[in-house]
Amino acid sequence: MRKLSTKQLLLSFCLSLGGLGLSAENIYVRSNHIVTMDATNAVIDGYMRIGSDGQILDVSEGEPEVDAFSRLIDARGQIVMPGFVSGHNHLWQSAFRGIAPNEELYGWLNELHWTYGEYFKSGDMYTFTLYGALDQLRHGITTTLNHTQTVPPTYEQYMEQFSAGMDAGQHFIYSYVLDWKAPTATVRRAKLVDLIEATRLIQEPHACLGFGLHGVGVHRGADSHREEVEIAKDLGLDMQIHYLEGAKQSLEKGQAMYEMLREEAGVWDGLVYAHFIHTNDDILMHSAKKGAKMIWNPLSNGRLASGLVDIPKYLEAGLAVGMGVDGSASADVCDPFQNMRMGMYALRMRDSSAAVMSCLEVLQLHTIKTAEVLEVDDRVGSLEVGKFADFLIVEPPSPIFDPLATLVFATSASDIQSVWVRGVQQTKKKELLLHDMAVVENEMELRVERIRLDLAAVATTSQP
Ligand SMILES: [Zn+2]
Incomplete structure (x- = not known):
C-alpha cells in the first residue's frame, strides 16, 4: 500500500469533515438580561440579531421587529450570556x-x-x-x-x-x-x-x-x-x-x-x-x-x-x-x-x-x-457586532436581583437551557442536538474497559 505523506493524510481526513453547519435564517434572541461582556460591560434589555452566517449583526435595546424570514427566540426572564x-x-x-x-x-x-x-x-x-x-x-x-x-x-x-x-x-x-x-x-x-x-x-x-x-x-x-x-x-x-x-x-x-x-x-x-x-x-x-x-x-x-x-x-x-x-x-x-x-x-x-x-x-x-x-477576542468572548454568535441561554433558578451575581453565585451548568455556536443551537437542556451522546459515551466506556483489561493482562503475565 502506498504510504501517504503527512499532508495527504491530514487532507484526507480534513476534507471528510462536516464542519459546523449554518442556520438557514436570521435569528432574533429577545431577553431582558443580555450580558454582553463588551468593553462597557453592558447588560441589555433588548435583543440580539444573528445573521445566517452565524455572526452577530446587532445587539440593541428594545423590541425587535421580526420579519417573516426570521425566527424569534423569546428568552425573556432568562439570561443570555457569551459562551x-x-x-x-x-x-x-x-x-x-x-x-x-x-x-x-x-x-x-x-x-x-x-x-x-x-x-x-x-x-x-x-x-x-x-x-x-x-x-x-x-x-x-x-x-x-x-x-x-x-x-x-x-x-x-x-x-x-x-x-x-x-x-x-x-x-x-x-x-x-x-x-x-x-x-x-x-x-x-x-x-x-x-x-x-x-x-x-x-x-x-x-x-x-x-x-x-x-x-x-x-x-x-x-x-x-x-x-x-x-x-x-x-x-x-x-x-x-x-x-x-x-x-x-x-x-x-x-x-x-x-x-x-x-x-x-x-x-x-x-x-x-x-x-x-x-x-x-x-x-x-x-x-x-x-x-x-x-x-x-x-x-x-x-x-x-x-x-x-x-x-x-x-x-x-x-x-x-x-x-x-x-x-x-x-x-x-x-x-x-x-x-x-x-x-x-x-x-x-x-x-x-x-x-x-x-x-x-x-x-x-x-x-x-x-x-x-488566546488572541481570539476578535471572534469570541463577548456578544458584540461582528463576533460569532456563541452564547448560552440560562434559566436562573430564582428571581434575578443582579444578573451577574445570579450567574456567578446561583447558577450551575444544569441551569443552561441551550448552547449556541455560530448561531446554531447545540443543546436543549443537557441534550446534544447534533450528536448522539449515548453512542459516544458507550464507545468511550468500551474503550476504557479494553485498556483496563489489557493493562490487567500484562500485570498478570508479568507476575513471577
Ligand atoms: Zn494541563
Whole structure:
C-alpha cells in the first residue's frame, strides 16, 4: 500500500469533515438580561440579531421587529450570556474522571498518563476527545484550547485529537505538540506547517479557530525549548506551557528553570503559562514586563492540591489572566460556573474580603479575558457586532436581583437551557442536538474497559 505523506493524510481526513453547519435564517434572541461582556460591560434589555452566517449583526435595546424570514427566540426572564472560553484543557482526559483521588500532580500523572498511555489504540484518542469536547459544550464552554498530548504511541493516534475537535463542533484552538519522535527539527516543523496549511484549505465554517504550540522544552531541556520558541515566533503562534504547578517541583526545580526561559528569549508576549502558581516576585514582574500571559485553573489546582494563585497580585503586576477548567481527570466536572466559584471563593476566604474579586471580574476572566489571552477576542468572548454568535441561554433558578451575581453565585451548568455556536443551537437542556451522546459515551466506556483489561493482562503475565 502506498504510504501517504503527512499532508495527504491530514487532507484526507480534513476534507471528510462536516464542519459546523449554518442556520438557514436570521435569528432574533429577545431577553431582558443580555450580558454582553463588551468593553462597557453592558447588560441589555433588548435583543440580539444573528445573521445566517452565524455572526452577530446587532445587539440593541428594545423590541425587535421580526420579519417573516426570521425566527424569534423569546428568552425573556432568562439570561443570555457569551459562551465560556476555557484556556487550558486536555479533552481526552474526560474518560478518566475520578482517577488517583489522593494524589498530587506527579502521583496523578503516574496513575493516568504513565499507566494507561501505552495501551491506547487507534480510535481511542478520537473517542475520548470527542466525548470531552461534547461534554464541555453541554456545560456551556463554546471555545476551548485543547492542550493536546502525545499520550498514545503514534503520531497518527495523537492527531486524532484534531479530527475529534473538528467533528465535535465546539470552537477550539489546537495546542500542538511537536512530534519529538521525528528525526530532525526540519521534519518536526514541516509537520506542523502542513497541518496549518491543510486546515486553511477546509471550507468555512469549521470549528478550528487556530493553532498554538504546546511547549514541552521546559521539561525536556534547553535545546527543545529553543527549537519551540523559534518555531512559535517564526509562525506567529502563542506557546502554552505547564509551569509552576505542583508546589514541591516548583520550588525544587521549576523556579530555577526560569533562567533558561529568560536566557533563550523564551519569555515574550506569545508565552502563556498554564497554572503559574508558585512564582516569586522576580518571575512574576519579569513575565508581566515581557507581556507573558497565564491561564488560571481553580478546579484543577484545588483537586490536585497544587495551590491557590494570587490572582489579584498578578493582575496588579499587569499580567494578562484567563481561566480554564483543565482536563476532566483533574477538574472532574467541567462546569465553568463551579470553576468561577472555586477560584473566587478561595480568594475571598483567604483574604476575608469580598473586595478581592467581584462577579464582573470573574465572569470577564472566564469569557472575554480568556479570549484575549488566546488572541481570539476578535471572534469570541463577548456578544458584540461582528463576533460569532456563541452564547448560552440560562434559566436562573430564582428571581434575578443582579444578573451577574445570579450567574456567578446561583447558577450551575444544569441551569443552561441551550448552547449556541455560530448561531446554531447545540443543546436543549443537557441534550446534544447534533450528536448522539449515548453512542459516544458507550464507545468511550468500551474503550476504557479494553485498556483496563489489557493493562490487567500484562500485570498478570508479568507476575513471577
Ligand atoms: Zn494541563
